[in-house]
Amino acid sequence: MGAERRGYGRGRAARAFVLPVCALMLLAGCASMPDSGDVEQVKATKGADSQVRVLAVPPREGAVPEEIVVGFLEAMTSDDPTFATARKYLTKHAAKEWKPEQLTTVLTEAPDLGPAASGENENSRSYPLSGELIATVDRHAYQAVAPTQYSGGLRLVRQSGPDGKGKEWRIDSAPQGLVLGESDFQRNYVSVNKYYFASGQSVVADPVYIRQRQDPVTRMDPAAQAVSALFDGPTNWLRPAVGSPFPAGTALRKGTTSLTPDDQNVLKVPLNGKASNVGRTACQRMATLVLLTLRELTSPRVEQAQLQRADGSPLCVLSADQAEASAPVRASASPDxxxxxxxxxxxxxxxxxxxxxxxxxxxxxxxxxxxxxxxxxxxxxxxxxxxxxxxxxxxxxxxxxxxxxxxxxxxxxxxxxxxxxxxxxxxxxxxxxxxxxxxxxxxxxxxxxxxxxxxxxxxxxxxxxxxxxxxxxxxxxxxxxxxxxxxxxxxxxxxxxxxxxxxxxxxxxxxxxxxxxxxxxxxxxxxxxxxxxxxxxxxxxxxxxxxxxxxxxxxxxxxxxxxxxxxxxxxxxxxxxxxxxxxxxxxxxxxxxxxxxxxxxxxxxxxxxxxxx
Missing domain, CATH: 2.120.10.30 (TolB, C-terminal domain)
Structure with missing residues (x-):
């Protein structure tokens, strides 16, 4: 069931389990996963498969520095809730300071790990990271760059173990955000078009990237992620040319992590108080953008959206056909x-x-x-x-x-x-x-x-x-x-x-x-x-x-x-x-x-x- 992963450094390699989504159900009855034994180094997969899941594995007791580094880099590629397993490779201070949602750095391949350099004493060590940088993702916005050299690094220290006994290696300084190879990025993220109004009723697509599955930080499903990104407003590049009908501060009602249409393909979107008092016209423009944003993400198609006030009462209802009237392109008289x-x-x-x-x-x-x-x-x-x-x-x-x-x-x-x-x-x-x-x-x-x-x-x-x-x-x-x-x-x-x-x-x-x-x-x-x-x-x-x-x-x-x-x-x-x-x-x-x-x-x-x- 395993997919090939890149090996880093020398000696023993830390392990991450890579499983097809369909196999996850089989793991539900497992009491634990193995946390010992040698694992051979292998190379990363070529190409992304969204049906493959990487399950992060926590550091084993007595892990050597290279295992800690490899385990942390692998854990960054997983869907682990709040990246809790990745944080186990960090010191308490570093775990608090690390913000995986802040920035994603995309390389052509998983980062290469250079030889260790000794620190100030025997209880510290540094490892350089390198690769070919092709993009960064900030606030969901993908920014491609001409391939250029990436350099980063990890600093490790040896500290007392969780039980206060012994000494364990942990990462004390790491690059901010996630550092992923392109195949891991494509496996974990999907491009979605948000839509905003230009002049008149025409709308403009604003592409962003969201997590393929549940977001590890917000715990939102893809539909909730896309709508939340829509509420955040246009990306910086597009912002001067479009407008958003959503009042400042509009968000999903607190605690909403999933948006799923009912058996009639009606999607109810609970809003917070910032949008509870908009007029009918503004609400319908808001619903138009929600429907257009979700049309490429949901299957079957959402046929109707109902925006709700903070108290759960309906704010307005709009059909998918009404929203499509604002699409910038419609079939010509001679489409073929x-x-x-x-x-x-x-x-x-x-x-x-x-x-x-x-x-x-x-x-x-x-x-x-x-x-x-x-x-x-x-x-x-x-x-x-x-x-x-x-x-x-x-x-x-x-x-x-x-x-x-x-x-x-x-x-x-x-x-x-x-x-x-x-x-x-x-x-x-x-x-x-x-x-x-x-x-x-x-x-x-x-x-x-x-x-x-x-x-x-x-x-x-x-x-x-x-x-x-x-x-x-x-x-x-x-x-x-x-x-x-x-x-x-x-x-x-x-x-x-x-x-x-x-x-x-x-x-x-x-x-x-x-x-x-x-x-x-x-x-x-x-x-x-x-x-x-x-x-x-x-x-x-x-x-x-x-x-x-x-x-x-x-x-x-x-x-x-x-x-x-x-x-x-x-x-x-x-x-x-x-x-x-x-x-x-x-x-x-x-x-x-x-x-x-x-x-x-x-x-x-x-x-x-x-x-x-």
Whole structure:
């Protein structure tokens, strides 16, 4: 039943039991677990399995320093209530000061333990910890970083045993919080989208990590953890762009550790006194965010949420269908259509189930061949489209539902080389975006409503990098930018901020760029593939090109890598339905990847594949 675990140091290794969840019931009748005997060192598992549980084992009497260190590091990976077993490896003072909930440090592998260094006397000893740091998690927020060296340490002292006799080694100084390898982190934590309101009724996903099972510190189940995190407010990065309807101090009623829908799929959410007196409209907005936050976490789906006052009386009731009305993306009029540019430079459609080009769906100048197109984007209502000519010089918009005449271009680039001209366009829920890559005058532009004069959008933090391509999220609050600088490419996520002056004119800017794929050495293409998920084409240092899902916070999606594909130059996905095929352009032409299938060729020659948006 055991899973492999990393061995630390030399000599005897401390032990932790690793069991499938289904085996836990069998342990209920055991009087005790063995606490003696040698255990061979083994290496950590590759990959995470959420159905595996690590049961921490307390230190044995007379344990040598290396056993204490290994036992403590292993105990940090468990679900032990309040981390009580881990604290047994610490001195009383250190156990009181250690705050496992304060910060989680994520390394590519479990921390490596270096050789011991003697302390001031024979009763003290220090051990260095090292590894490759890839992220930290603070207040549930995951912050990915480019892989860098991690260094920490543990100091041990020898003190009187619990019975006042003998001497036992215990840890007197430890890194604050948890230090976990990536596989242990993924086994213990799950990403959940919290939701908050942007302008109007639209909502924005704010991804955070909670414990897969019961939280060792709060004893809350995943649903209660997610709702509590929702009440805490947006993560710092998203906070300036969204608002929360929850009054300050809102929390679950004291003692609430579980949120479980009844047999009618109705979820009752008991609140504390801070939220007991909100009005009906505010309460329904609160319930909307609760339902949207839990929709990906509970199965079957919660059909109705009832928020309750501190005294248990109903505050308001809202159905899941009412909450879904605030979702930023809803199915378009032609949800299965994949739009692309055919070999003759015309905008065409291939249905998700077809392998032939439909030349009749796209009407107007983009479908007639009047212009030779290079890249296209379709508005989210699938009524209009934007197109950049194949020389990259002009941006046009037109109806694709009627035979209107071609209007004058909305944007023109003066760059001499085609590769330095206009990027592929992208729509948010209302507006059209495009970048001019002219080395003399590079700029990001927005066309309100997809018409009129382009507005230049200031982008903070580019640091000399050029915008090669872009994709705007459906909610209009986040933008994915593929940047290049000094021959290297990178992917950044920026927050879109809108500010109106006294005359009502709106100024738009992109701020606080954060790395979305710091572990990739180069990025070729990107598309939104969910409320907080991207599909990215890129490669790690020394690796081969991959197509994989990455969350906007930089963490790897549990779906991970996708089947291999050669020389991918473009990719397209949908944000509103995970069952629709992923589409890409490769050496094999225009290809698609349906769920639980391999890549299949749709069209031999095609470029710029897009879904609406």
């Amino acid at each position: 259509n994949v739009y692309f540019v055919d070999g003759n430079g015309r905008m065409s459609v291939v249905g998700a189930e077809a392998k032939t080009v439909d030349k009749t769906t796209v009407r107007g100048p983009f479908g007639t061949g009047e212009l030779r197109l290079g890249t296209v984007a379709v508005a989210r209502n699938a009524q209009r489209a934007a197109a950049v000519t194949n020389d990259g010089q002009h941006l046009y918009t037109s109806s694709i539902m009627s035979d209107e005449e071609l209007a004058a271009p909305l944007v023109n680039s003066a760059a001499r080389k085609p590769e330095d001209r206009l990027s592929a366009p992208s729509w948010d829920r209302n507006d059209l975006w495009v970048a001019d890559r002219d080395p003399a005058r590079p700029k990001l532009m927005r066309l309100a409503g997809g018409k009129g004069d382009p507005q230049t959008v200031e982008v903070d933090g580019l640091d000399g990098a050029r915008i090669e391509s872009l994709r705007v999220s459906a909610d209009g609050v986040r933008i994915a930018l593929l940047l290049s600088k000094d021959g290297r490419s990178s992917l950044k996520i920026g927050r879109i901020e809108r500010h109106a002056n006294a005359e009502g004119a709106v100024t738009v800017s992109v701020v606080e760029l954060q790395s979305a794929a710091p572990r990739l050495e180069s990025v070729t293409a990107v598309s939104w593939a969910g409320p907080s998920r991207l599909v990215v084409v890129g490669k790690e240092a020394g690796g081969v090109q991959q197509v994989r899902y990455i969350a906007t916070d930089g963490s790897l999606s549990p779906v991970g890598g996708l089947p291999g594909l050669n020389k991918v130059t473009a990719v397209a996905a949908t944000e509103d339905h995970e069952e629709r095929p992923l589409v890409a352009v490769s050496d094999d032409g225009l290809v698609r990847l349906a769920p639980s299938a391999n890549w299949q060729t749709m069209i031999d020659k095609g470029s710029s594949p897009v879904y609406p948006g």
